[in-house]
Amino acid sequence: MDPLLIKAIIVLIVFAITLLVATYSTWGERKVAAFLQDRVGPDRAGPAGLFQPLADAVKMFMKEEIIPSVSNKWLFVLGPCISMLTALMTGVVIPWGGELTIAGQTFDLQIVDLNIGILYLFGVVSLGVYGIMIGGWASNNKYSLLGAIRASSQMISYEIAMGLAIVALVMTTGTLSLKEIVQQQDAGFANIVYQPLGFIIFLICAFAETNRAPFDLPECETELIGGYHTEYSSMKLGFFLFAEYINMFVSSMVIVSFYFGGYNFPFQHEIGLEGNILTFVQTGFFFLKVSFFVFFFWWVRWTLPRFRYDQLMNLGWKVLLPLALVNIFVTGLIMYFTGNL
Amino acid sequence: MLTNRSKQVVKREMTWFERAYFPAILHGLSITIKHFFMKKATVKYPEVKREFAPVYRGQHVLKRDEAGAERCTACGLCAVACPAEAITMTAAERKKGEENLYREEKYASVYEINMLRCIFCGLCEEACPKEAIFLTDRIVPSTFERDSFVYGKDKLVEPIDQRVDVSKRQTPAVLEFKKDKHHKHNLTFMDKVLGKAKKH
Amino acid sequence: MNITQYIFWFLSFLALLSALMVVFSKNPVYSVLYLIITFFAIAGHYVLMSAQFLAAVHIIVYAGAIMVLFLYTIMMLNLNKETEPQKKTYIQIIAIVALGLLMVTMIGSIKGAEAAQPIADAAGIGTVEKLGDVLFNKFLLPFEVSSILFLSAMVGAVYLSKKNLQ
Structure with a gap:
């Protein structure tokens, strides 16, 4: 088969799975939220409410589309598009599994292995805030604008700590390619062993970057009604919400790839699996790890209350940033004295 | 200090460990995950119905006697007793030939309870000298129009062939409370059960 | 093409x-x-x-x-x-003249410059490894000096913001 065709199929599969996972994240989140609060959650549409996301999607599509007359029409439409686009673009560099052999040809279960994969990821994530900012500004609504402004300041503040946490990781791994980072963890321990502090910083920043509780200030209902998506309705609102779930999924994949060995699992070469079967088992393990972190996102959301704005800024600039710098310094020192430079 | 139970509240400075915030987060997470595996409080309503207390007070019923005649005599005591002023009625005189329909010479031609006003306190049942009105364990169903919550006799009087059982509410304590109302023409289900039934 | x-x-x-x-x-x-x-x-x-x-x-x-x-x-x-503040006319004229002069200078310098020779090993010229190699071996001092410049700018920004608070 044509390699380009197979690549295209992989791209399609990756997008389809990403969208499917995001769809079912809405169901999962509601279920987990309910279970954490001693309820049972949606259970009417289909067995255990499994068709609930479909019902929600139909509802979203059917709802009346409202574009405020005083809004900036083009940018109002552009906002959710950018949010969705950047959310989907991040999944490109994630390695989902090892090599797959089809008709004598081997393919990586990864859309593209950029040698600057981490930087690509970081760049696309930093662009994600534009969707929120443009949407919030174009709504021509004070609450939307406040949400947009909060989103941007929060994004910038936590991107720095996140970047510095990644710098320490890049120092130990010596590469910017996600595939190589994952493969290195096959040979040695998972990176969490070398970068525990970096992991915690990265995790907190991931929560802030995805606008998830306890950092969901841009869309807090109690203060800003809905924040940047106050004026949105129908599928445009759906895009914003969807983008958040995709971001959550991708963040979990990134965390797993960076710090928890990606698709590798313990003793994978000792149990006698080979070829495609091994790859599939690896992908299964990858999704197992990812689902844990997606669950963790929900778990934290339904446990912790929202930060106050000044607490958010204090945490970002006065705690996480110095900690990330200390982490880099300590990592450098250890590498220097153990001769791993 | 009247009692020695009062406690001095001190707002002390948090220790470093507490300010680190992480132990508190982990504690919170452990609490919520415990609830994840707990028994759920939800009752899946249409399939599973919650058990009612024996003295539950729901939708009213206007009882008939054994022969099928309405017991209500439109005295209006229930309307007077009603704290929510939910009951209205119009009295009428029994014509000849209607003896099998109404027990007394006077009866209620119109009897309405506004279920939106009703607070289901049960004072009407308590006030009734004829043991005509009872509260049952039925739930007043919700609808979209306010008008449909004004229940007339068509909904309140029990059908002859489908008697509403109110014996569950007539616990010994309730009967003790109502015992001065046991005139010979007021026969309840409990009387029959206890063998006190007398022909009138 | x-x-x-x-x-x-x-x-x-x-x-x-x-x-x-x-x-x-x-x-x-x-x-x-x-x-x-x-x-x-x-x-x-x-x-x-x-x-x-x-x-x-x-x-x-x-x-x-x-x-x-x-x-x-x-x-x-x-x-x-x-x-939008309206600038005075003479400021606008000065700006146009200054921009024109800048443009003349740029055109002159570009015309005078020789066309750059294509680099033989162009494939990996922009990779992280090459860039790091050049930055930290060949241009270490300018690199560090520029980082000090950034540091001073940062200190200046912090100082200005603190001054406004008082």
Whole structure:
């Protein structure tokens, strides 16, 4: 088969799975939220409410589309598009599994292995805030604008700590390619062993970057009604919400790839699996790890209350940033004295 | 200090460990995950119905006697007793030939309870000298129009062939409370059960 | 023309058009958005020159951070057509003359410059390894000096913000 065709199929599969996972994240989140609060959650549409996301999607599509007359029409439409686009673009560099052999040809279960994969990821994530900012500004609504402004300041503040946490990781791994980072963890321990502090910083920043509780200030209902998506309705609102779930999924994949060995699992070469079967088992393990972190996102959301704005800024600039710098310094020192430079 | 139970509240400075915030987060997470595996409080309503207390007070019923005649005599005591002023009625005189329909010479031609006003306190049942009105364990169903919550006799009087059982509410304590109302023409289900039934 | 050249022309057109729109659009928020498009076009040029690292850093730093701050500030200020300050005529004339002089200088310098020779090993020229090698071996001192420059700028910014508080 044509390699380009197979690549295209992989791209399609990756997008389809990403969208499917995001769809079912809405169901999962509601279920987990309910279970954490001693309820049972949606259970009417289909067995255990499994068709609930479909019902929600139909509802979203059917709802009346409202574009405020005083809004900036083009940018109002552009906002959710950018949010969705950047959310989907991040999944490109994630390695989902090892090599797959089809008709004598081997393919990586990864859309593209950029040698600057981490930087690509970081760049696309930093662009994600534009969707929120443009949407919030174009709504021509004070609450939307406040949400947009909060989103941007929060994004910038936590991107720095996140970047510095990644710098320490890049120092130990010596590469910017996600595939190589994952493969290195096959040979040695998972990176969490070398970068525990970096992991915690990265995790907190991931929560802030995805606008998830306890950092969901841009869309807090109690203060800003809905924040940047106050004026949105129908599928445009759906895009914003969807983008958040995709971001959550991708963040979990990134965390797993960076710090928890990606698709590798313990003793994978000792149990006698080979070829495609091994790859599939690896992908299964990858999704197992990812689902844990997606669950963790929900778990934290339904446990912790929202930060106050000044607490958010204090945490970002006065705690996480110095900690990330200390982490880099300590990592450098250890590498220097153990001769791993 | 009247009692020695009062406690001095001190707002002390948090220790470093507490300010680190992480132990508190982990504690919170452990609490919520415990609830994840707990028994759920939800009752899946249409399939599973919650058990009612024996003295539950729901939708009213206007009882008939054994022969099928309405017991209500439109005295209006229930309307007077009603704290929510939910009951209205119009009295009428029994014509000849209607003896099998109404027990007394006077009866209620119109009897309405506004279920939106009703607070289901049960004072009407308590006030009734004829043991005509009872509260049952039925739930007043919700609808979209306010008008449909004004229940007339068509909904309140029990059908002859489908008697509403109110014996569950007539616990010994309730009967003790109502015992001065046991005139010979007021026969309840409990009387029959206890063998006190007398022909009138 | 091959596909690379098509992309080159498209990116150049996009960069110039959006750069002009930055200047000409009345609404400052539009200007910022056009500037972001310009940065993307330039990042595309970097990729064409196989300098992916530079492209990525360009996007992260300029489009991802600095322009977000710009947009943030402009949204906060709520600038629009009404609040646009009208400059005096003589200031406008001075600006035009100064810009004309700058343009003459640039045209002169570009005409005088020789066309750069294509580098033999162009394939991996922009990779992280090559760039790091050059920066930390060949240009270590300028690199460190520029970082000190950034540090001083940072200290200055902190000082200014603290001064306003008092």
